[in-house]
Amino acid sequence: MIHDIVLFKGDGIGPEITDACIKIIEAAGVKVNWHEFLIGQLAYDKMGVLIPDDVAVAINKYKVALKGPVTTPIGEGFRSVNVELRLKFDLYANVRPAKTLIPGLSRYDDVDIIMIRENTEDLYIGLEEEFDGGAKATKLITEKATRNIIKFAFEYALKNNRKRVTCVHKSNILKKTDGLFLKIFNEMKENYPSIIGDDRIVDNMCMQLVKKPEEYDMLVAPNLYGDIVSDLMAGLVGGLGVAPGANMGKDIAIFEAVHGSAPKMVGQDRANPIALLLSATMMLDHIGENEASSKIKKAIVIALNNKETATPDMGGKGTASSMVAEIIKNL
Numbered sequence: 211m212i213h214d215i216v217l218f219k220g221d222g223i224g225p226e227i228t229d230a231c232i233k234i235i236e237a238a239g240v241k242v243n244w245h246e247f248l249i250g251q252l253a254y255d256k257m258g259v260l261i262p263d264d265v266a267v268a269i270n271k272y273k274v275a276l277k278g279p280v281t282t283p284i285g286e287g288f289r290s291v292n293v294e295l296r297l298k299f300d301l302y303a304n305v306r307p308a309k310t311l312i313p314g315l316s317r318y319d320d321v322d323i324i325m326i327r328e329n330t331e332d333l334y335i336g337l338e339e340e341f342d343g344g345a346k347a348t349k350l351i352t353e354k355a356t357r358n359i360i361k362f363a364f365e366y367a368l369k370n371n372r373k374r375v376t377c378v379h380k381s382n383i384l385k386k387t388d389g390l391f392l393k394i395f396n397e398m399k400e401n402y403p404s405i406i407g408d409d410r411i412v413d414n415m416c417m418q419l420v421k422k423p424e425e426y427d428m429l430v431a432p433n434l435y436g437d438i439v440s441d442l443m444a445g446l447v448g449g450l451g452v453a454p455g456a457n458m459g460k461d462i463a464i465f466e467a468v469h470g471s472a473p474k475m476v477g478q479d480r481a482n483p484i485a486l487l488l489s490a491t492m493m494l495d496h497i498g499e500n501e502a503s504s505k506i507k508k509a510i511v512i513a514l515n516n517k518e519t520a521t522p523d524m525g526g527k528g529t530a531s532s533m534v535a536e537i538i539k540n541l
């Protein structure tokens with residue numbers, strides 16, 4: 211079977227790591243028609259738009275995309291294309307697993323946590339306003355989006371044999387917004403008696419994760435805490451080079467790493483492709499290519515143990531190219 215998949219190589223290190231992933235996916239025997247589009251600054255420079263119209267046509271048709279990181283200007287300029295895509299296709303759930311691949315990549319040897327981050331509202335709606343002497347932002351939490359994400363988290367737990375879902379919030383201070391998120395979580399957990407549902411205030415959550423990450427199973431959080439805490443989780447398993455993600459909607463999914471475009475690493479052959487490759491294995495599972503997915507995951511683990519070929523962020527002496535060659539050799 212040939213799969214039709216939309217491809218955004220992104221910018222910065224994006225093209226390097228997506229090319230590496232395509233090579234590995236094809237070497238694993240998966241046949242793909244890649245439908246490639248430019249987005250972000252590169253699309254703007256060429257076509258005068260950040261997300262060209264034919265992107266929507268392709269995503270609505272093929273339903274699945276693999277995406278490299280896209281730069282967002284800091285402080286000024288356009289809104290995040292990443293956020294735009296999530297809103298445009300109602301990709302309301304951001305799944306970010308953090309799993310120890312091999313011992314020694316971090317101080318922890320047994321981390322296996324999945325963050326389910328609400329992906330469409332909270333402070334990310336971009337409603338900011340300046341006033342004389344300051345600026346303010348609107349934090350939006352709705353019942354509908356909260357119900358959707360909490361249902362997604364518990365259903366994901368059931369499907370993936372997870373035992374506990376912890377709600378992350380700051381409802382001691384944000385009584386109305388985070389208070390609503392927690393209230394709905396506490397209501398809905400009653401529908402899932404086989405799963406433990408508990409909660410942590412976000413600051414305590416960070417401390418708990420650093421002290422005893424092995425105690426946590428799945429987390430569910432509003433957009434901003436989900437974003438921040440999942441970077442912390444990446445640090446528990448070896449860094450952003452091994453942190454994958456998926457943006458899921460009702461029937462559309464875009465798979466991308468947690469990390470960004472790492473502009474300082476561009477063109478040096480040391481950007482680690484594993485985070486995007488693990489996102490691609492989530493994509494392969496999603497489209498029914500489970501065998502290829504598990505073959506790639508096993509090859510990654512063997513390659514990470516070879517310090518001669520692994521990238522420097524994985525404690526190796528190699529380059530991105532040598533690690534990609536090693537993964538392909540081990541397939």
Ligand code: NAD
Pocket residue numbers: 223278279280281282283284292450451466467468469470471472473474475480481482483485523
């Ligand atoms: P970043 O994730 O690009 O980099 C943070 C740190 O992690 C840097 O030290 C970088 O060198 C390292 N790193 C990142 N990816 C790596 C990899 N594959 N291998 C090895 N090391 C890696 O975060 P940033 O510097 O804050 O952001 C850069 C740009 O990326 C910004 O414009 C930001 O908006 C954008 N961004 C995009 C996405 C996305 O497209 N989904 C996500 C996050 C950030």
